[in-house]
Amino acid sequence: MRTRRNISLQLCIALLGAALIGLISLPIQGVAEEKDKVIAIAAARVETISQGSIRDGVIIIRNGKIAEVGRALPIPEGAELIDVGEGTVIPGLVLVASRIGLSRSSRGTRKSPHHRVLDELDAYRNTYERLLAGGVTTLNLMPSGGGVMGQSVTISARRGPRQDVTLRESSALFMSIDATTSSKSTLRGELARGKKAIEARKKKKEAEEKKKQEAKKKEKTAAPKKKRRVAKKKEDEPPKPDPKVQPLVDVLEGNLPLIIRCQDTAAAAHLFPILEEYRKDPYKTRPTLYATPGMWQAVELLEDKNVAVILPALISYERNTRNRVCPPAILSAAGIDVALIPGSDSEEGIQNFLLYAAQMVKHGMRRQDALEAVTLTPAKILGLDRRVGSIEQGKDANLVILSGDPFHGATRIDQVILQGKVVHRFGERPDTTALLEDKTPRLAKKTPPAKPKPDGKKGESESKPAGKDKGKKDLAKEEEKKKKDPPVAIVGADILTITNGKIRRGTIIIEDGKIQSVGSDLPVPEGAKVIDAKGLVACPGFVAARCRGLGIRRRGPGGGKLADALDPYAFSVHLALASGITTAFITSRSGGSGLIQGTSAVIKMTEEDLGGMLVREPACVQIRYSGASASAKFALKELLRKAVDYARKLKEEKAKGKAGKPPRQGGRAAALLPLIRGEVPARIAASSADDILAALELADEFGIRLVLEGAHESWIVAEEISKRDVCLVITPRRKAHADKTVDRPSGSNLRMPALLRKAGVPFAILSPNASLSTGGIAGQDMVTLPIDAAFAVGRGLDEQTALESITITAARALGVADRVGSIEPGKDADIILLDGHPLDYRSFVTLAMVNGKVYYEKNKSPVFAPFGRRPSEEAAETEKEGAVPVR
Amino acid sequence: MKTEHWRFGRSALALGLISLIALGSATPGVNAFADEETKRTPLAGEQGGPPLGIRALKILTVTKGVIDNGLILIRDGMIAAVGTHVAAPGDTVFIDATDQWVLPGMIDLHSHIGTAGRDINDMALPTNPDLRILEALDPRSPELKDALTGGVTTILVIPGSGTNISGFGALIKTAGDTLEDLVVRSPGAMKVAQGYNPERLGGDLGLTRMGMSWGLTHLLDEGKDYTDAWDAYEAGNVEDAPEFRPELEQLKGLFRKEYPVIIHTAGARDVMSTIRMFNDRYKLWTIISHATFNGYRVAHEAAKRGMNINLGPRQIDFRFAAKGTFIGLGAEYYKAGVENLSINTDAPVVPQEDLFVQAAMAVRYGLDERAAIAAVTIRGAEAVGIADRVGSIEVGKEADIVIRGGHPLDPRSSVDAVFIKGRLVYRRADWEPSEGASLIETIPTR
Numbered sequence A: 001m002r003t004r005r006n007i008s009l010q011l012c013i014a015l016l017g018a019a020l021i022g023l024i025s026l027p028i029q030g031v032a033e034e035k036d037k038v039i040a041i042a043a044a045r046v047e048t049i050s051q052g053s054i055r056d057g058v059i060i061i062r063n064g065k066i067a068e069v070g071r072a073l074p075i076p077e078g079a080e081l082i083d084v085g086e087g088t089v090i091p092g093l094v095l096v097a098s099r100i101g102l103s104r105s106s107r108g109t110r111k112s113p114h115h116r117v118l119d120e121l122d123a124y125r126n127t128y129e130r131l132l133a134g135g136v137t138t139l140n141l142m143p144s145g146g147g148v149m150g151q152s153v154t155i156s157a158r159r160g161p162r163q164d165v166t167l168r169e170s171s172a173l174f175m176s177i178d179a180t181t182s183s184k185s186t187l188r189g190e191l192a193r194g195k196k197a198i199e200a201r202k203k204k205k206e207a208e209e210k211k212k213q214e215a216k217k218k219e220k221t222a223a224p225k226k227k228r229r230v231a232k233k234k235e236d237e238p239p240k241p242d243p244k245v246q247p248l249v250d251v252l253e254g255n256l257p258l259i260i261r262c263q264d265t266a267a268a269a270h271l272f273p274i275l276e277e278y279r280k281d282p283y284k285t286r287p288t289l290y291a292t293p294g295m296w297q298a299v300e301l302l303e304d305k306n307v308a309v310i311l312p313a314l315i316s317y318e319r320n321t322r323n324r325v326c327p328p329a330i331l332s333a334a335g336i337d338v339a340l341i342p343g344s345d346s347e348e349g350i351q352n353f354l355l356y357a358a359q360m361v362k363h364g365m366r367r368q369d370a371l372e373a374v375t376l377t378p379a380k381i382l383g384l385d386r387r388v389g390s391i392e393q394g395k396d397a398n399l400v401i402l403s404g405d406p407f408h409g410a411t412r413i414d415q416v417i418l419q420g421k422v423v424h425r426f427g428e429r430p431d432t433t434a435l436l437e438d439k440t441p442r443l444a445k446k447t448p449p450a451k452p453k454p455d456g457k458k459g460e461s462e463s464k465p466a467g468k469d470k471g472k473k474d475l476a477k478e479e480e481k482k483k484k485d486p487p488v489a490i491v492g493a494d495i496l497t498i499t500n501g502k503i504r505r506g507t508i509i510i511e512d513g514k515i516q517s518v519g520s521d522l523p524v525p526e527g528a529k530v531i532d533a534k535g536l537v538a539c540p541g542f543v544a545a546r547c548r549g550l551g552i553r554r555r556g557p558g559g560g561k562l563a564d565a566l567d568p569y570a571f572s573v574h575l576a577l578a579s580g581i582t583t584a585f586i587t588s589r590s591g592g593s594g595l596i597q598g599t600s601a602v603i604k605m606t607e608e609d610l611g612g613m614l615v616r617e618p619a620c621v622q623i624r625y626s627g628a629s630a631s632a633k634f635a636l637k638e639l640l641r642k643a644v645d646y647a648r649k650l651k652e653e654k655a656k657g658k659a660g661k662p663p664r665q666g667g668r669a670a671a672l673l674p675l676i677r678g679e680v681p682a683r684i685a686a687s688s689a690d691d692i693l694a695a696l697e698l699a700d701e702f703g704i705r706l707v708l709e710g711a712h713e714s715w716i717v718a719e720e721i722s723k724r725d726v727c728l729v730i731t732p733r734r735k736a737h738a739d740k741t742v743d744r745p746s747g748s749n750l751r752m753p754a755l756l757r758k759a760g761v762p763f764a765i766l767s768p769n770a771s772l773s774t775g776g777i778a779g780q781d782m783v784t785l786p787i788d789a790a791f792a793v794g795r796g797l798d799e800q801t802a803l804e805s806i807t808i809t810a811a812r813a814l815g816v817a818d819r820v821g822s823i824e825p826g827k828d829a830d831i832i833l834l835d836g837h838p839l840d841y842r843s844f845v846t847l848a849m850v851n852g853k854v855y856y857e858k859n860k861s862p863v864f865a866p867f868g869r870r871p872s873e874e875a876a877e878t879e880k881e882g883a884v885p886v887r
Numbered sequence B: 001m002k003t004e005h006w007r008f009g010r011s012a013l014a015l016g017l018i019s020l021i022a023l024g025s026a027t028p029g030v031n032a033f034a035d036e037e038t039k040r041t042p043l044a045g046e047q048g049g050p051p052l053g054i055r056a057l058k059i060l061t062v063t064k065g066v067i068d069n070g071l072i073l074i075r076d077g078m079i080a081a082v083g084t085h086v087a088a089p090g091d092t093v094f095i096d097a098t099d100q101w102v103l104p105g106m107i108d109l110h111s112h113i114g115t116a117g118r119d120i121n122d123m124a125l126p127t128n129p130d131l132r133i134l135e136a137l138d139p140r141s142p143e144l145k146d147a148l149t150g151g152v153t154t155i156l157v158i159p160g161s162g163t164n165i166s167g168f169g170a171l172i173k174t175a176g177d178t179l180e181d182l183v184v185r186s187p188g189a190m191k192v193a194q195g196y197n198p199e200r201l202g203g204d205l206g207l208t209r210m211g212m213s214w215g216l217t218h219l220l221d222e223g224k225d226y227t228d229a230w231d232a233y234e235a236g237n238v239e240d241a242p243e244f245r246p247e248l249e250q251l252k253g254l255f256r257k258e259y260p261v262i263i264h265t266a267g268a269r270d271v272m273s274t275i276r277m278f279n280d281r282y283k284l285w286t287i288i289s290h291a292t293f294n295g296y297r298v299a300h301e302a303a304k305r306g307m308n309i310n311l312g313p314r315q316i317d318f319r320f321a322a323k324g325t326f327i328g329l330g331a332e333y334y335k336a337g338v339e340n341l342s343i344n345t346d347a348p349v350v351p352q353e354d355l356f357v358q359a360a361m362a363v364r365y366g367l368d369e370r371a372a373i374a375a376v377t378i379r380g381a382e383a384v385g386i387a388d389r390v391g392s393i394e395v396g397k398e399a400d401i402v403i404r405g406g407h408p409l410d411p412r413s414s415v416d417a418v419f420i421k422g423r424l425v426y427r428r429a430d431w432e433p434s435e436g437a438s439l440i441e442t443i444p445t446r
Helices: A002-024 A028-036 A127-134 A181-219 A224-236 A246-253 A265-278 A293-304 A327-333 A347-351 A353-362 A367-373 A376-381 A472-482 A571-578 A630-656 A667-671 A689-702 A718-722 A752-759 A782-794 A799-805 A808-813 A871-876 B002-026 B142-149 B209-234 B246-255 B268-281 B295-304 B329-335 B352-364 B369-375 B378-384
Strands: A039-047 A053-062 A065-071 A080-091 A093-098 A109-111 A136-141 A146-156 A166-177 A258-262 A288-290 A308-312 A337-341 A399-402 A413-418 A421-425 A488-496 A502-511 A514-519 A529-532 A537-540 A542-544 A581-588 A599-604 A614-616 A621-623 A682-686 A706-710 A726-730 A763-765 A831-834 A845-850 A853-857 B052-060 B066-075 B078-083 B093-104 B106-111 B152-157 B165-173 B183-193 B261-265 B286-290 B308-311 B340-343 B401-404 B415-420 B423-427
Touching: A039 A399, A080 A093, A080 A413, A093 A337, A093 A353, A093 A376, A109 A181, A127 A136, A127 A347, A127 A413, A127 A421, A136 A166, A136 A376, A146 A181, A166 A181, A166 A246, A166 A265, A181 A246, A181 A265, A258 A265, A265 A293, A293 A308, A293 A327, A308 A327, A308 A376, A327 A337, A327 A367, A337 A353, A337 A367, A337 A376, A347 A353, A353 A367, A367 A376, A488 A831, A537 A542, A542 A782, A542 A808, A571 A581, A571 A782, A571 A845, A571 A853, A581 A845, A630 A667, A630 A689, A682 A689, A689 A706, A689 A718, A718 A752, A726 A752, A726 A808, A752 A763, A752 A799, A763 A782, A763 A799, A763 A808, A782 A799, A782 B352, A799 A808, B052 B401, B093 B415, B106 B286, B106 B352, B106 B378, B142 B152, B142 B352, B142 B423, B152 B183, B152 B352, B152 B378, B183 B246, B209 B246, B209 B268, B261 B268, B268 B286, B268 B295, B295 B329, B308 B329, B308 B378, B329 B340, B329 B352, B329 B369, B340 B352, B340 B369, B340 B378, B352 B369, B369 B378
Parallel strands: A039 A080, A093 A136, A109 A146, A166 A258, A258 A288, A288 A308, A308 A337, A488 A529, A488 A537, A542 A581, A621 A682, A682 A706, A706 A726, A726 A763, B052 B093, B106 B152, B183 B261, B261 B286, B286 B308, B308 B340
Antiparallel strands: A039 A053, A053 A065, A080 A399, A136 A146, A146 A166, A399 A413, A413 A421, A488 A502, A502 A514, A537 A831, A581 A599, A599 A614, A831 A845, A845 A853, B052 B066, B066 B078, B093 B401, B152 B165, B165 B183, B401 B415, B415 B423
């Protein structure tokens, strides 16, 4: 608040000062003289950015523009010479996104492409002028909020009439994306509006064309005068662009730069499919991602796309470590254009812009990349690279004169030149009064700069948002992609196929992400990538019948779909792979109503690849049945009845051949259709025998498939369960004490898995803590999922069924047994290699593969690198462990 | 003024409690649930019964190596002989475990089970040296039976860690009809908590580590003076008896090294301050418990002083690991030269019966296997001063024995039978009445 008051106070003083100066009135002649004055700057080094660095450089400035630049140029007669000596001249810095001097960001998702920051701008305050002390000469002021935020305005760091200060009044459309259903649908909806407008316009044009042609035909018969009048009428009525749609149209057609603020790395992964869906040529005119430091994780994703990235000049950390990484260095080294912004969007932050960039250089960013990142790249992003961003003939004379190297901590900003005028000297207050034609606040006489026209034609001084031509590298990449991936052969492992027994030292051949063949003496196809797995055990990737907090952005799906909140960069995905889990069932409690809870999904651990993650959503209907009130249960049954009716009606309609309107009833009942049709099961947590029986009754009544979770007392009613299509999800280790008040067996039973097996009830096994924990308590969570299957073995279950419980049976419970859970030809190549038997507590996963692609290698990941058995031990322990010496 | 009030209040409370305890011990049987059936014929292996012989594939004596195809002879609840050639008396009842492994009953020094309703934190005062866990113990607690299913036979049940001194814990066996049956030693150890949990968020003294340490040292100074005064009086060096202060009575045993102090402490800073306070300054018999997070960074300091580390429930650390790699804590302490390394569950944080899983995880994350087995048997016994009674299969020790299907750290090997003092207290058949009892059918189970 205090700052605000100060600013307005300063503004008042400034206005007062301006008025006073206005009263004294400057001689007009002086202004004219000033205008024609030629300035020459001679410096030991000129960093032109676009044409390298010039030693003993001279820059000639005429009429506020750079007239000439070169090495040891002759100084024109009468020119004012600024001799910088040992100093360096760099172009004025360009800040590509800031809210400085504007109101604080508002929250919420908006659909406001028509909002213009221009309307927020108070161009007479000296906030922007003060930024000159940090060398910033051009600023792009961005809209606030979320969703489609609005249009930014690019200004010079000076004060004056709004139109004079403004370089471009609609410089870019800002959007914001978050990995949530609501954010994504806002974006989709807005882009769809734009697309619709384009199509409508196209149709109209076509219709006109048709009319014209018809008119031409008529021309032969009709009088020429009449025709001309018709044509003129058309020209008189140019189509009025809707301001709420036009910016979207411009963005889609590539005529308005698009800057998308990504709330996290996952959001970026979710963004690209949307862009590809709506933009005809999504990367031709390059969109820009305004990213968080974590974006460095997505470097491979970004490499493939023609995008520029705006990054705060901040250090980040490798996931879960204190290993420092420099995100701008990583991205720019990968050939991605990076624009830097200061780490803090405050006056102090912006005034230290160069120091922030210097930090990045210190942490490995190339000097040239860093220089470009604060000058030319932001100018290119805004399509203003013909005016600012480098020291080139014809560009605005925006220059920063430094006492030494731009990235040296002790370097001073000695002078700043804005549009040919010295507006700042070290130690003085920046002052752009010299640029004001009239010191009294007024509206400019100049006509405002033209908005880019829908057809993309622009004024001379402005270039299109720069489109990076797809280089040879990109083309080669695409070619490479088109080629089929070579087959993969895993050779020498003891293979636990799960469904077809064990194969000693066998071979698995994988093609196109699927298992092609499995056997003991298979020939390795030519050109195959061979994975030597001698001494290792191959096993299908484990299937987690439930895992909390896996593969989802930190803040959860926020009531939306899980598919929209998936985070392929989440550490949990990596930890799952390291634990051997390649497929998992995840849920969200939020959403839903009555006894029906949230949503659920089956995902795969394709780390850093969003496209491969989702297998299905919803994966079940979660019902909170046990312990619910009678009225809630009644309401649920009513709803199920309605759903059954609805399904029947749909079927009847279909049979009648009426493909048109579905029956009126729908809504919540319609959401249950997959359940009624048997496409997904109901999941009910039922621990006591009574709860289990009640759930079975419900399933019987509505003919639905059932997955029962918990089920401590299932061993008591195993026979009843076995008569139905029910799969259990149990934790053999978890204990429930017997209820001494009931006259029947009760509580948990250590032999439950064995008893269920005997009764023919299929079950998947979970750890007591159904999440991947890094909290330090080991052996209780999904990182060691197999030891819970091992527990069942210790209580009388056969090893085969125990292995099935974390692979094929779990896959069955999830409805994905046709794709995963065993090593069989035709199935997805989700395979893990271990340094011992999977049920041995000492075994570690050495490699994890999903869809035939290796996503995890133990020796390349820090997580479990120091652990596992040494080779000599591996050799000794291929079979079940035997006599380990104990003193 | 405030201090005096506090002192008065505490003394009054202590007096009240002591009188309650006195009242309790005056009535026959502290335990309200005393077994009706007190007289029965002793079974083989028990006190007064015939000898019991267990033939086993492997006997992990822990202290004297592994004996293959050996025999353990149990008489009057004690181990009478162990070896491959053991002469058994004619009336010996044998158990055939020739496919199985036998090991001593496991020991856990940090447990809160058997306390009905988790009755372990009196939160009014930051230091409570006058309380004891015995009042909260229930010998009928089903949690004790659960402990047996994992082969755990001796535990140090302690109060806390809500206050800096939460009271005195008790060493108990996990099966017995009465409290007297259960108790191995009471007090077992004084429980102290430093850092994190006991922080007094109410805002009184003890909100910070400074305040907590002051509270502890203030009390320990008092206790030391009190003990010295009584020692002097009892040695006849002083004529007048010192003032009797019931709230400090239990501290006497602590300074006389009759029992240790076990300290909840974690992280390098807190572990180091524990070492300084309890070992260096007060020279008490000290067991450092938890010792997790990055506590291993001062492991060499603990090793230098030959201190007892009781690790758990966390066996690994990721939060403080700088390089994104899990750190195996047991392995770190062992590598640093900590000789007395025991492993705990902090039950019910980790279920009591999963003590062997804790050891298994320590092995998974780098600890030597033998050290891990010792850490859940003999090391705990040594740390708490009962190694002459339990913790290994040696002649003269109590016959606390576990029969397992295979390797004791492997979840795939079943816990088939558990004996405490030669008495069969658990067998697999108890859980599955219909099958699997054949191995031990010579012994009727209760």
